[in-house]
Amino acid sequence: MAVQGAAALVQNANFKGFFAGKIYEGNLKSVCVPGLNCYSCPGAVGSCPIGSLQNALSANKFKFPYYVLGLLIFFGALLGRLVCGFLCPFGLLQDLLHKIPFPKKIKSFKGDKLLRKLKYAVLIVTVIILPLFVKLTPVFCKYLCPSGTASGLLLALGDNTLFKLFGSRFAWKACVLGMIVLLSVVIYRPFCKYLCPLGAFYAPFNKVAAVRIAVDADKCVSCGKCADACNMCVNPSQTPNHTECIRCGDCIHACPTKALRCTWPGVGNAAGSTVPRTPDHP
Amino acid sequence: MKQRLKHALPTAALLIVSAALIVLGAAQGQAAQVLAKAVKICLECVGIG
Numbered sequence: 001m002a003v004q005g006a007a008a009l010v011q012n013a014n015f016k017g018f019f020a021g022k023i024y025e026g027n028l029k030s031v032c033v034p035g036l037n038c039y040s041c042p043g044a045v046g047s048c049p050i051g052s053l054q055n056a057l058s059a060n061k062f063k064f065p066y067y068v069l070g071l072l073i074f075f076g077a078l079l080g081r082l083v084c085g086f087l088c089p090f091g092l093l094q095d096l097l098h099k100i101p102f103p104k105k106i107k108s109f110k111g112d113k114l115l116r117k118l119k120y121a122v123l124i125v126t127v128i129i130l131p132l133f134v135k136l137t138p139v140f141c142k143y144l145c146p147s148g149t150a151s152g153l154l155l156a157l158g159d160n161t162l163f164k165l166f167g168s169r170f171a172w173k174a175c176v177l178g179m180i181v182l183l184s185v186v187i188y189r190p191f192c193k194y195l196c197p198l199g200a201f202y203a204p205f206n207k208v209a210a211v212r213i214a215v216d217a218d219k220c221v222s223c224g225k226c227a228d229a230c231n232m233c234v235n236p237s238q239t240p241n242h243t244e245c246i247r248c249g250d251c252i253h254a255c256p257t258k259a260l261r262c263t264w265p266g267v268g269n270a271a272g273s274t275v276p277r278t279p280d281h282p
Numbered sequence: 283m284k285q286r287l288k289h290a291l292p293t294a295a296l297l298i299v300s301a302a303l304i305v306l307g308a309a310q311g312q313a314a315q316v317l318a319k320a321v322k323i324c325l326e327c328v329g330i331g
Contacts, residue, residue, distance in 0.1 A: 023323055030317035039320040040327045047320040051327060055319045056312065067307025068316065070300045077296035142326040152328030162330075170329030208292040263289070 001095065008089040011035065012043030021158025032068060034075040035088030036198050038141075041151035042158055048147070049075075050127055050198050054138035058131035072201055080209030081202045084192055085246035090147050091192055097184035098231075106187050108233050115194050116244065123197035140197060142169070146177040188231035192246065203243035211247060212263050213240035219259035229254035236260055 011033045014024035024045050033046035049072055056065035075083055084091050098105075126140040141148050152170065156162035183190040192199050206212070213236060220237050227235040229250045234242040236251040240260065252260045307313065 023321070025321040027317065029320035030313040032316065038324070038327050040324045044320075047316050048327075051324060052316045052319065056315065059315075063310065063312070065307070065312065066303045066310065067312035070303025070305075070307055073296055073303065074300035077293055077300060138324075138326050141324065145327060148324065148327030149329055152330070155323065155328060162328075165330045167330075173329040205296075208296060210293045210297075212289070 001092070003086050004089075004092040004095065007035070007087045008037075008092050011037050011046055011087075011089060012041060013045050014043045017042030017158070018154060019158055021155050021160075021162065023155070032071045033087075034079070034083040036090045036145075036147050036196065037088070038145065038147040038151040040148060040155065042154050044151075050145070051138060051141050051148075054127055054131040054140060057128060058135055058137055060135055062132075076202045076205035076209065078210050079202075080206040080211060080241075080247065081199060081243075081245060082209070082211050082247035083202055084196075084199050085248040088192075088198070090150075090196075091189060091246070093150075094180075094184040094189045094191060097181060098188050100185045102185050104186075107231070112193075112233070118194050119196055119200040122195055123200040127197045143172070144176060144195065146173075146180050146191060149173040149177040189246075193232070193244070199246075206241045206243055206245055210264055213245065213247070213252070214261055214263045215240050216259045216261070219257045221257055221259075223256065225254045225256060226251035226260060 017023055021042060023040055023042055026045070028045045029039060029047050031046055032049040032052050033044075034049070036050060037044055037046065037048055039047045039051055049068060052068045053065055053072070056063070056068055079087075122140065122144070126144060130139040131137060149170070152162070152166070152173075156166070180191045180195075187193070215237055222237060224235075224237075226237050230236060230245075231248070231250065232244045232246055234245045234251075236242075236245070237259070239245075247262070249262070252262065
């Protein structure tokens with residue numbers, strides 16, 4: 001949580017913006033941050049990758065978005081969904097909300113697996129296809145993005161005149177944000193699991209990213225403690241590089257035999273005397 | 283060694299491709315386009331536009 005807090009602070013280091021109700025206008029904003037952090041957040045010092053991608057795709061004169069896509073692939077190839085686990089401010093917000101005590105926390109439910117596919121549809125339909133055809137309309141930002149809604153609220157707290165401009169669209173977006181906030185108390189990271197297009201983009205990179213998790217088959221006693229510890233409902237001993245894994249490290253801490261470990265290319269795999277034997281490293 | 287290479291190759295390939303895309307995009311002025319959008323309040327994002 002300390003790393004997540006530090007990452008959120010670094011990405012939102014324009015502290016005076018929160019008081020003035022104004023956004024940062026410096027050159028750093030030509031670079032996208034790895035996580036979902038709206039560029040209209042008064043603290044944001046970088047650009048939102050999903051907003052930038054939609055903006056590029058919905059431009060009147062279409063140009064293939066080499067720059068934004070390059071940055072997204074770079075983050076994905078280096079870190080995979082570790083971005084979700086450690087660098088996304090909205091992930092941190094959901095983590096904090098999930099710490100609020102509630103009588104019955106829901107880990108999984110009927111239809112959970114199917115619902116997780118929704119984020120891929122959100123990525124393809126609202127971030128790629130619709131902005132391509134409905135010009136100058138970042139559909140995901142406009143109708144769904146809770147980070148943007150929270151940014152609007154933060155801006156309005158600094159500059160009260162903005163409150164007068166909020167209408168039905170804001171009411172809709174506030175409902176979406178409110179639902180995610182309420183659900184986050186009961187379900188671990190509902191936005192990351194079911195809606196986030198950025199998580200959907202990074203998910204396939206988990207299998208090829210520089211940061212991966214390896215299982216030492218000689219040490220694993222198949223006790224299932226790693227799967228029990230995983231809030232994303234992954235079984236790390238079977239699929240350590242599953243698309244849903246956000247690299248939070250809970251499984252590594254839960255493993256009684258230290259069979260799980262985080263690896264980098266050239267480090268970890270060959271560091272020990274045993275070679276991990278997993279579906280990803282047969 | 284083979285295991286190490288198998289782990290590193292796809293990652294390295296993707297990093298090289300991403301670097302090429304970033305350079306190509308920046309050369310076309312796409313970083314400036316990102317900046318131009320980001321320095322103004324995105325009305326759609328905050329729920330106004």
